[in-house]
Amino acid sequence: MTRIGVVIFPGSNGDGDALHAIELTGAEAVPLWHESASLDGVAAVILPGGFAYGDYLRAGVIARFSPVMRAVAALAAEGGLVLGICNGFQVLAEAGLVPGALLRNRALRFLGRDVLVAPERLDTPFTRALAGRAPLRLPIAHGEGCYYADEATLDRLERDGQVLFRYVDPDGGRAAPGDERANPNGSLRAIAGVLNAAGNVAGLMPHPERAAESVLGYDDGLAIIRSLVEAAAEREKTGAPLLVGMPG
Amino acid sequence: MSASFRFAVNVTPKAGILDPQGRAVEQSLPHLGVSGVSAIRVGRRVELTVEAANAAAARTVVERLAAELLSNPLIEAFQVEPLGAASSVVAEVVR
Numbered sequence A: 001m002t003r004i005g006v007v008i009f010p011g012s013n014g015d016g017d018a019l020h021a022i023e024l025t026g027a028e029a030v031p032l033w034h035e036s037a038s039l040d041g042v043a044a045v046i047l048p049g050g051f052a053y054g055d056y057l058r059a060g061v062i063a064r065f066s067p068v069m070r071a072v073a074a075l076a077a078e079g080g081l082v083l084g085i086c087n088g089f090q091v092l093a094e095a096g097l098v099p100g101a102l103l104r105n106r107a108l109r110f111l112g113r114d115v116l117v118a119p120e121r122l123d124t125p126f127t128r129a130l131a132g133r134a135p136l137r138l139p140i141a142h143g144e145g146c147y148y149a150d151e152a153t154l155d156r157l158e159r160d161g162q163v164l165f166r167y168v169d170p171d172g173g174r175a176a177p178g179d180e181r182a183n184p185n186g187s188l189r190a191i192a193g194v195l196n197a198a199g200n201v202a203g204l205m206p207h208p209e210r211a212a213e214s215v216l217g218y219d220d221g222l223a224i225i226r227s228l229v230e231a232a233a234e235r236e237k238t239g240a241p242l243l244v245g246m247p248g
Numbered sequence B: 001m002s003a004s005f006r007f008a009v010n011v012t013p014k015a016g017i018l019d020p021q022g023r024a025v026e027q028s029l030p031h032l033g034v035s036g037v038s039a040i041r042v043g044r045r046v047e048l049t050v051e052a053a054n055a056a057a058a059r060t061v062v063e064r065l066a067a068e069l070l071s072n073p074l075i076e077a078f079q080v081e082p083l084g085a086a087s088s089v090v091a092e093v094v095r
Helices: A015-024 A067-077 A087-094 A151-159 A222-238 B020-032 B055-070 B086-094
Strands: A003-008 A028-033 A044-047 A081-085 A101-103 A111-119 A136-142 A146-148 A163-167 A191-195 A201-204 B003-013 B044-052 B076-085
Touching: A003 A015, A003 A222, A015 A028, A015 A222, A044 A067, A044 A087, A044 A222, A067 A081, A081 A087, A081 A222, A087 A101, A087 A201, A111 A191, A146 A191, A151 A191, A163 A201, B003 B055, B003 B086, B044 B055, B055 B076, B076 B086
Parallel strands: A003 A028, A003 A044, A044 A081, A081 A201
Antiparallel strands: A101 A146, A111 A136, A111 A163, A163 A191, A191 A201, B003 B044, B003 B076
């Protein structure tokens, strides 16, 4: 059985849901303590949401220096799959494992609500099990989710297919600049999720693991978790680094 | 021989980076009846004491901390401000 790890930092609060969502896909969910320098041989890692180390100084920055993150960086460097969700995305950005930074929401408020996001690509380890490009309804819960990178970096991310998800309006069109309903945190170019250059590390602001079971009202997010599990299982079988090419 | 040196690191949003906190502060000014104040940027100030052989060595440590931990170079600029030799000041006060 494929084993997927979930890192638990002091202040994580999405770890339980992430572990549960992994189990819903039939994989084995493995909790990984932040002080552990080993990943216990897992095939992929999720950095969950929450407020790691109280989000002191800047969201995600203290967590970046924890022992487990050295192991996560090593896994990422050899092509292993890493998904950072919400606070986990902030940790990955602070660690430089995905491009950009997450700024304070434009309206300064903490936002806990549903958003619509659409995948830019279906050929990644994080989106391969999605049925299509139809928008997914997922919850957000963050104070610092405004995606930022400089213009040159944004152009490069778009050119190289590193934009994974965007906030979209109810028609499925990319959220227009200033559309606070569709893109409530004010992310540049409506970016809700990004990939690293190699395509094996992803950061995502909304919470797929909190929308993974129809008994909770919606399960749009489960396909994202399932994508990760499938891709990790495949990588385990072939032993090949799972690197994504340029978009076709 | 080492001594203690006190520094402050001032971290501010880089020019051009949206600063919603600064904007919120600016928007409160009319309530105070203040006009003619603009370009408010809100950052943070970190003060720290460093044990080192001399001021230059201490500053090197502070510069590294400022670049790698206290600021995010993508979005923030920092400025290191020496606040003097902490231990000698304390020693003089004690004597």
